[in-house]
Amino acid sequence: MQFELTNEQKMIQEAARDFAQKEIAPVAAELDREEKFPAEIVKKLGELGFMGMTIPTEYGGGGMDTLSYVLAVEQVAKACASTAIIMSVNNSLVCYPLYEFGTEEQKKKYLPQLASGQKLGAFSLTEPNAGSDAGNQQTTAVLQGDNYVINGTKIFVTGGNMADYIIMTASTDKSKGSRGVTAFIVDTKWPGFKVGSLEHKLGIRAASTAELVLTDMKVPKENVLGTPGEGYKIALRALDGARVGVSAQALGIAQAAFEVAVRYSKQRQQFGKFISEFQAIQWMIADMAVSIEAARLLVYKSAFVKDTKKYFSKEAAMAKLFASEMASDVTSKAIQIHGGYGYTRDYPVERNYRDARITQIYEGTSEVQKLVIAATVLKEFAQ
Amino acid sequence: MRIIVPIKQVPNTNDVKIDPKTGTLIREGVDSIVNPEDLNAIEAALELRERLGGEVIALSMGPPQAADALKEVVAMGADEAYLLTDRALAGADTLATAYCLSRAITKLGDFDLIVCGRQAIDGDTAQVGPQMAEFLKVPQVTYACKLDVVEDSVVVERHLEDGFETVKARMPALVTVMREANRPRYPSMAGIRRACTEDVVHRWVATDFDAEPWRIGFDGSPTWVKRTFTPPPKAPGKRLEGTPRDVAKDLLKTFTEKNLL
Numbered sequence: 001m002q003f004e005l006t007n008e009q010k011m012i013q014e015a016a017r018d019f020a021q022k023e024i025a026p027v028a029a030e031l032d033r034e035e036k037f038p039a040e041i042v043k044k045l046g047e048l049g050f051m052g053m054t055i056p057t058e059y060g061g062g063g064m065d066t067l068s069y070v071l072a073v074e075q076v077a078k079a080c081a082s083t084a085i086i087m088s089v090n091n092s093l094v095c096y097p098l099y100e101f102g103t104e105e106q107k108k109k110y111l112p113q114l115a116s117g118q119k120l121g122a123f124s125l126t127e128p129n130a131g132s133d134a135g136n137q138q139t140t141a142v143l144q145g146d147n148y149v150i151n152g153t154k155i156f157v158t159g160g161n162m163a164d165y166i167i168m169t170a171s172t173d174k175s176k177g178s179r180g181v182t183a184f185i186v187d188t189k190w191p192g193f194k195v196g197s198l199e200h201k202l203g204i205r206a207a208s209t210a211e212l213v214l215t216d217m218k219v220p221k222e223n224v225l226g227t228p229g230e231g232y233k234i235a236l237r238a239l240d241g242a243r244v245g246v247s248a249q250a251l252g253i254a255q256a257a258f259e260v261a262v263r264y265s266k267q268r269q270q271f272g273k274f275i276s277e278f279q280a281i282q283w284m285i286a287d288m289a290v291s292i293e294a295a296r297l298l299v300y301k302s303a304f305v306k307d308t309k310k311y312f313s314k315e316a317a318m319a320k321l322f323a324s325e326m327a328s329d330v331t332s333k334a335i336q337i338h339g340g341y342g343y344t345r346d347y348p349v350e351r352n353y354r355d356a357r358i359t360q361i362y363e364g365t366s367e368v369q370k371l372v373i374a375a376t377v378l379k380e381f382a383q
Numbered sequence: 384m385r386i387i388v389p390i391k392q393v394p395n396t397n398d399v400k401i402d403p404k405t406g407t408l409i410r411e412g413v414d415s416i417v418n419p420e421d422l423n424a425i426e427a428a429l430e431l432r433e434r435l436g437g438e439v440i441a442l443s444m445g446p447p448q449a450a451d452a453l454k455e456v457v458a459m460g461a462d463e464a465y466l467l468t469d470r471a472l473a474g475a476d477t478l479a480t481a482y483c484l485s486r487a488i489t490k491l492g493d494f495d496l497i498v499c500g501r502q503a504i505d506g507d508t509a510q511v512g513p514q515m516a517e518f519l520k521v522p523q524v525t526y527a528c529k530l531d532v533v534e535d536s537v538v539v540e541r542h543l544e545d546g547f548e549t550v551k552a553r554m555p556a557l558v559t560v561m562r563e564a565n566r567p568r569y570p571s572m573a574g575i576r577r578a579c580t581e582d583v584v585h586r587w588v589a590t591d592f593d594a595e596p597w598r599i600g601f602d603g604s605p606t607w608v609k610r611t612f613t614p615p616p617k618a619p620g621k622r623l624e625g626t627p628r629d630v631a632k633d634l635l636k637t638f639t640e641k642n643l644l
């Protein structure tokens with residue numbers, strides 16, 4: 001075991017840090033305030049290769065390992081959690097399943113544009129009645145000749161109003177339940193595709209969350225991803241990888257709040273002393289430092305296991321569960337260290353705190369992560 | 384276009400602290416970076432290459448770890464990199480450095496343009512660029528804030544203290560650029576991959592570029608450093624206090640007394 005990054009990983013981390021601090025951090029508060037989708041920034045990230053990092057170079061990707069990807073998401077999230085989730089969705093929930101389950105033609109057609117950021121991808125599994133119970137898809141896809149005709153409403157689609165292509169699930173055979181779910185590659189320019197309302201949210205306000213309304217939308221048969229009925233499995237596989245990305249997002253948010261809070265504690269004086277001299281503040285700092293480091297080890301480890309091509313659902317769920325709970329706790333403490341100032345929009349910890357909260361919910365709630373972890377552990381103990 | 388960009392690896396002076404006892408820089412634990420204005424030089428060279436075709440070759444002299452600096456500029460897009468690294472080169476002043484770099488450039492063959500950063504943040508001499516031009520007997524244009532190639536010449540806008548000056552020089556030529564010249568690009572994934580997986584940095588020892596032994600390293604360096612010191616901090620300025628009206632009055636009075644108005 002070794003805890004040293006390779007030269008390549010260090011360079012990627014540095015490039016991501018440099019870009020995030022110079023290009024994203026200065027505008028992050030404004031993007032949040034205005035609920036403004038960072039389209040320009042995403043484009044630039046794509047040009048540099050951050051939007052399809054683990055996709056092999058032959059399909060226009062970065063050809064990097066998962067740990068490199070995680071290091072980059074962490075740095076971007078440190079500057080702006082909204083930008084980080086847009087990046088993570090495109091990498092993990094769009095490019096990855098396309099690469100893993102797509103036909104050669106599909107890969108050649110979609111990956112180079114998506115991995116280079118020329119086109120943006122989104123992932124649409126959730127429905128009003130299919131949240132944690134994502135297999136319960138009500139949207140239907142009926143085969144008519146060479147096309148599937150899709151009808152239904154999808155919700156909570158990150159970047160759904162901005163995306164060019166969407167990996168979307170629908171039921172092709174209700175009688176089979178989750179085994180009757182099929183995944184499609186949808187072009188948002190097709191007739192029958194409509195963006196409904198956008199959510200107004202507590203955090204990650206710059207990453208739009210869209211409702212999609214599908215009315216007799218025709219999808220050519222060749223745009224089925226994987227095989228009919230394989231959609232739920234594909235979504236879960238993609239989500240395993242995406243959880244590693246979200247855990248890195250949580251880590252970056254926490255790290256940002258932590259650094260600001262420590263610096264603040266060394267500047268703010270009360271009772272004639274810097275507040276960093278009070279043991280109460282020091283204990284918070286120690287607890288924050290330990291939990292961030294513990295989360296980092298879990299997150300990096302999950303990335304490492306993914307790259308060994310072993311089954312990594314448990315590791316990903318552990319990383320996501322721990323890092324997201326940690327981020328909410330650490331950002332809350334960061335506000336505490338700031339006192340009243342931390343509760344205002346004049347300090348970034350207020351945004352960090354709001355942004356951290358979503359990581360406990362999307363791509364599987366904390367409760368769902370525990371279900372995954374427990375199920376795997378119990379299976380490991382089966383005779 | 385064949386463009387050569389000499390770069391230097393320097394300590395990140397943003398991180399550097401000064402030892403209060405000795406007054407010298409504490410370099411321990413300080414990151415090394417590519418000298419900031421050298422990144423502007425790389426950017427200028429890459430932009431020219433994108434427009435006119437050709438290649439950008441980065442060159443550095445330094446210890447083996449200076450290869451990291453060269454890898455960084457390869458990740459930005461430089462085509463090739465050469466590192467002059469040899470114990471015999473250690474202790475070089477600006478003259479010996481410029482000599483070695485110009486020997487190496489001669490060895491690399493014909494070139495159209497050499498683009499350097501104006502100066503390095505650790506020495507601040509701004510000498511190496513001009514000295515190289517002298518060794519190579521090519522025209523030099525310093526302090527460029529804009530440059531362009533028109534036919535067989537480089538057209539440079541120079542930033543001077545009291546204005547701008549546009550100079551046209553026949554190529555091959557040497558230009559030193561300032562921070563204002565452009566915004567250096569970020570390394571790309573593809574660039575980082577290439578820098579880390581391919582053998583992009585060629586290492587040369589002194590004999591590889593036919594350097595005359597008496598002109599290199601410590602022995603070839605006529606500069607004598609008498610003393611390095613941190614200048615004493617300036618006395619604090621005068622602070623005017625009171626109501627805005629009083630302050631404005633005092634300020635006006637001071638200006639008049641000093642004949643500034």
Ligand SMILES: Cc1cc2nc3c(=O)[nH]c(=O)nc-3n(C[C@H](O)[C@H](O)[C@H](O)COP(=O)(O)OP(=O)(O)OC[C@H]3O[C@@H](n4cnc5c(N)ncnc54)[C@H](O)[C@@H]3O)c2cc1C
Nearest residue numbers: 123124125126131132156157158209361362363364365367
């Ligand atoms: C900002 C945002 C962005 C999103 N982006 C996307 C996206 O891009 N694509 C996409 O497809 N989806 C997206 N989602 C949807 C997200 O993944 C779901 O909201 C999430 O999975 C939870 O589903 P739900 O909201 O229906 O909650 P529910 O499933 O209704 O859960 C409600 C509560 O019940 C608990 N619960 C549910 N089932 C169980 C159980 N079996 N055991 C124990 N507890 C249980 C949950 O943990 C939770 O506490 C996004 C959501 C948000 C808010």
